[in-house]
Amino acid sequence: MSEAILSRNFNIPDAHKLSVAEPRGAYETARKVIGALKPEEVTNTVLASNLRGLGGAGFPTGKKWQFIPKDSKKPVYLVINADEGEPGTCKDRYILEKDPHQLIEGILISAYAIGSHKAYIYIRGEYVLPYRNLQSAVDEAYAKGYLGKSVFGSGYAMDLVVHRGAGAYICGEETSLLNSLEGKRGYPRLKPPFPAIVGLFGCPTIINNVETIACVPHILKNGAAWFTALGSPGNGGTHLFSVSGHVEKPGVYELPMGVPLRDLIYKYAGGVKGGRALKAVIPGGMSAKILKADEIDVKMDYDGLKAAGTMLGSAGVMVMDETVCMVKMLYYATKFFSHESCGQCSPCREGTGWAHKLVTRIYRGEGSVKDLDTLLTIARNMEGRTICVFADAAAWPIQSYITKFRAEFEDYIVSGRGKAVAAELEAAGAHAH
Amino acid sequence: MGYKGKACDKPAPDFSSKLKALDAQAELIVAKYDQKSAATLTLLHLAQDACGYVTPEIEQWVARWADVTPVHVHGVVTFYSMYHQAPVGRHHIRFCTTTSCVLNGSEDLLGHVKKKLGIQNGGVTPDGKYSLEESECLCACDQAPVMQVGDDYHSQLTAKKIDRILDGLK
Ligand SMILES: Cc1cc2nc3c(=O)[nH]c(=O)nc-3n(C[C@H](O)[C@H](O)[C@H](O)COP(=O)(O)O)c2cc1C
Ligand code: FES
Numbered sequence: 001m002s003e004a005i006l007s008r009n010f011n012i013p014d015a016h017k018l019s020v021a022e023p024r025g026a027y028e029t030a031r032k033v034i035g036a037l038k039p040e041e042v043t044n045t046v047l048a049s050n051l052r053g054l055g056g057a058g059f060p061t062g063k064k065w066q067f068i069p070k071d072s073k074k075p076v077y078l079v080i081n082a083d084e085g086e087p088g089t090c091k092d093r094y095i096l097e098k099d100p101h102q103l104i105e106g107i108l109i110s111a112y113a114i115g116s117h118k119a120y121i122y123i124r125g126e127y128v129l130p131y132r133n134l135q136s137a138v139d140e141a142y143a144k145g146y147l148g149k150s151v152f153g154s155g156y157a158m159d160l161v162v163h164r165g166a167g168a169y170i171c172g173e174e175t176s177l178l179n180s181l182e183g184k185r186g187y188p189r190l191k192p193p194f195p196a197i198v199g200l201f202g203c204p205t206i207i208n209n210v211e212t213i214a215c216v217p218h219i220l221k222n223g224a225a226w227f228t229a230l231g232s233p234g235n236g237g238t239h240l241f242s243v244s245g246h247v248e249k250p251g252v253y254e255l256p257m258g259v260p261l262r263d264l265i266y267k268y269a270g271g272v273k274g275g276r277a278l279k280a281v282i283p284g285g286m287s288a289k290i291l292k293a294d295e296i297d298v299k300m301d302y303d304g305l306k307a308a309g310t311m312l313g314s315a316g317v318m319v320m321d322e323t324v325c326m327v328k329m330l331y332y333a334t335k336f337f338s339h340e341s342c343g344q345c346s347p348c349r350e351g352t353g354w355a356h357k358l359v360t361r362i363y364r365g366e367g368s369v370k371d372l373d374t375l376l377t378i379a380r381n382m383e384g385r386t387i388c389v390f391a392d393a394a395a396w397p398i399q400s401y402i403t404k405f406r407a408e409f410e411d412y413i414v415s416g417r418g419k420a421v422a423a424e425l426e427a428a429g430a431h432a433h
Numbered sequence: 434m435g436y437k438g439k440a441c442d443k444p445a446p447d448f449s450s451k452l453k454a455l456d457a458q459a460e461l462i463v464a465k466y467d468q469k470s471a472a473t474l475t476l477l478h479l480a481q482d483a484c485g486y487v488t489p490e491i492e493q494w495v496a497r498w499a500d501v502t503p504v505h506v507h508g509v510v511t512f513y514s515m516y517h518q519a520p521v522g523r524h525h526i527r528f529c530t531t532t533s534c535v536l537n538g539s540e541d542l543l544g545h546v547k548k549k550l551g552i553q554n555g556g557v558t559p560d561g562k563y564s565l566e567e568s569e570c571l572c573a574c575d576q577a578p579v580m581q582v583g584d585d586y587h588s589q590l591t592a593k594k595i596d597r598i599l600d601g602l603k
Contacts, residue, residue, distance in 0.1 A: 075467075087531045087570035118467070125478070125515045126527065126571055128584035161465050166474050166513035169569060183473030183499060185512040201467055244533035244574035251575045286532060286570075316574065318533055332532050336569055342512075428544035 005218050005230075005238055006211065007254040009099040016133040018140040021101040027146055029221040030108040035154035037220075042113035046216060048224035050236030055081050055172075055209030056285070056313045058235075058302035065206060067196035068114050074203040078111045078119040079181065082134075082210045083165050083172040085124060086285035087336060088316025091240035091252050092210040096123065096130035099214075100137035104160065106213035108151060109220055111158055114206050118159045121210075122177050125166045135162050169340040173388050174207040176342065187344045188388035211240055232258025235301035243269040245319040246276070258301040265296065265319055277322040280404075284313025286336060287393030289400035310400070326405040327412045328421075330397060331356075331363040337394035348391035351382040355398055362409070365418025369410055372402055445488035448480075452494045455479055459498045469500040473509055477516055486517040514568070522557050522564035524602050527581040530567045533574035542578055543567065545592045549599070563599070 009015035009024060018026070033042060047062025068076055080103070084092040095103055107119050123131050138160055141147045151158050163181055165171050171180045175189035178200050199205020215237055219227045227236045235257040241264055244250045248270030255268065261283060265271065272278050278293040283300065289310035291298070298308040305312045320329065338356035343349045355378050361367040379395035386392075402409055412418060458479060463472045476495045481487055492506040499506070510516045517525075528543055547553060550563050557564040573579045576588030580595075587598050 084572045085570065086572075088533055088574050089570075090572045090574050090576075093572055124572070125513075126568075126581060129586070163471075164475065164478055166478065167515035168513050180474065181471060182468065183470040183501065183509070184505075185508055201471075242575055244577055245536040250533075250577070282532070318536070318574070320536060324536065328535070329532065332530070332535050336531055339569055425540070428541060429547045 003238075004254055006095065006102070006214050006240060007252070009102065010094055010252075012098075015098055016100050016137055018101060018137065018144065021099065026101040027105050027108075027152075029217040030105045030146075031152050033109050033220050034112050034151055034156050039113045039115060042109060042220065045224050046113065046219055049219045049227040050224075050231065050234055051212065051215055051219060051227065052235060052302060053209055054211040054215070054239060054315075056086065056287075056311075058312065061208065061212055064196065064208075065110075065114050067194065068204050068206060069197065072115075072204050075118065076114055076116040077200045077203055077205040078107060078114060078116040079174075079177065079200060079205055079207045080107060080119065080121040080210055080213055081172065081174065081177060081207055082121050082123040082127075082130075083177060084127070084210070084314075085169040085172045086287065086314040086316055088242060088244055088282060088285045088318040089314040090242045090244070091315070093127060093130055094240070094252055095210050095214050096127065097133050100130075100134040101141070102214050102217065103134070103210055104137060104141050104147070106216040107160060108146070108158060109216050110206075110208065110213055112156060116206070117157050119161070120181055120200070121160070121162045122171070122181055123162060123164055124171075125164050131162065131164060138162055168342070169336075170342040170388075170390060173390065176388065177207065178205065185342075187342055188390070190387055230256055232256070232299060232301045232304070234303060239300070239315055241300065241315045241317055243317045243319065245317075246273040246321040246324075247271065247319045248273055255300075258299040258304060261291075261296045261298050261300055261317070264300060264317060269319070272319065272321050274321075278319070279322045279324050280320045280326070282316070282318040282320075284311045285316035286318075286333060287311075287396060288313045289396045290404060292404055325412070326401050326408050327359075327363050327418070330401045331359050333397040333401070334359045334394075337390075337397075341390065341394070345386035345391065347382050347385045348394065351378050351391065352394050354378055355394070359398075362413060363418055364422040365416050365420070367413050367418070369413050371413075372406070372409055375402060445490060448484045448488060448490055451483050452480065452491065455483055463498055469498070470505075471499075473499045473501060473506060474513070477506070477510065481516060486520050514566075520557065520561070522562050524562060524582050524599075525564045525566065526599075527566050527568040527571065529569070529571045529573075529577070529579045531570035531574075533570070534578040537577040539578040539590075542590055542592060542595060546580075546595060546599075549596070562602070 014020045043065045051061045052058040168186050170176045171186040173188050176186040180186040195205045231237045238254050241253045253268050281291045302312050334356040338352040341348050341352045358371050379398040382391040382395045466472050480491045492503045496503040496506045554567045571579050578590040579588045
């Protein structure tokens, strides 16, 4: 495994406490940066590092920061997206729970760069232990004067509030998150205006993912060139890859951007469970298009996966072996999206519900081959027609599973074996509704 | 929007003294935010943790502190899966039913839980001890199959492990 940077404290007992984190280097860089460098210098270093947002969209972080209007009369906010919810992804949880001071240090430096004196961390409601560790780290930082009226005695004021979500996947979408943080239903907002201009409470706001911000101290410490060299062209640094499903050693692996997917599965995660053959891989969380076993010779970075017709997304890698039924997998995918659609836009609300109904019918042995084409039509009509890209994300599994495994879907329908599957599930009382 | 407990059909208990005891904390919470309304979710968490679920009385209490209408608060309560509008069990189980957990056998394990407790999704055992919610990905997929009981995550579940965890609760 390559050098552990973001994950270097994950296996250190009690590293969420300042007494352990500080001797291991926490806040060293922030102390050197704040007040000593100009904010533009910080932003330029981050820009030059090729750091790209690790929440899923891969937007260059330094470039995003530059969208904040100069000399804004209104306060500027930094909002940290810790709403981790993309199925297959479990990376931010490790930072929040095991090394929250790393995140707080990143927040200090990033807020300083954009001229913000107040940051909010929006953490998903189910993450109770990570919340507790994070909140106690924030309390420790306040007690030491690393947060508050004069950070490290520099005169720079910085407040940080940890805000708990309440169970809605959509709130990971940045504008939905802002509404939720303002105490409303988490409905995504129309863009433009972009949050950098009109964000939280109508003020200029930068929203970044937990892992993105955790990279910042390391970039400032070791330099942009160092960070760039760690990754692949245009994709700086390392990334926390969550690997789950049918592998021998599921886990979160910190590896350079651009690591071959094949290596991730076979070299790091120990290969397919039980030595079985690989059938398919979802490379970037539930929303990413699926790859067949013969499509895994791709580089795990934003550009590599885009070229392969899918996306890096949140780098949640879900591995499926030869025994997996794709109809069942699509059933669970459409269940997720129909469950989590916020209902604001009709194509999404109706489309995800209708698609799940059709897939359920197929899964239970009551579907027809014609349903497959209806599903593809529904998916096509969901793309690009809604306020946020949730509907697009819901369309991609439908399209990719059915197109890449069409023969299996047809065989499942024609053979009628769904009836037996339904009976089995009924007997086990297991069916998820 | 995830599991939503049905609105309660029994008359809601009087939570006024419990809420009164939370007033001091509510004041501190509201002060942390740049706008009072932003405290809505946090106040709901606070009240639900103390009272078990959210009643119209609680919605009004939150509305007063957050300076919004009770209707606004109700809209928030119904949007988010973690707010309950009816009592749940002393031990509320969120059982992950998403892809990585399914790949690791969560369907059978969910069946096991349902049979063991004699309840379905959204159900509460007659003694009020357990309630069950089929949830979407809890984002501990590297440890699948996963469930959350109360605040705590339990991972790499087997039927035996589930029995041990659930039977061990008071
Ligand atoms: C439906 C949906 C869900 C999302 N969920 C998350 C999430 O859980 N965490 C996250 O950091 N970004 C999530 N995003 C991406 C955010 O909208 C946003 O791009 C990101 O927080 C920006 O930070 P970054 O530039 O550091 O990646 C989601 C986007 C969509 C459309
Ligand atoms: S799929 Fe169950 S925790 Fe992610």
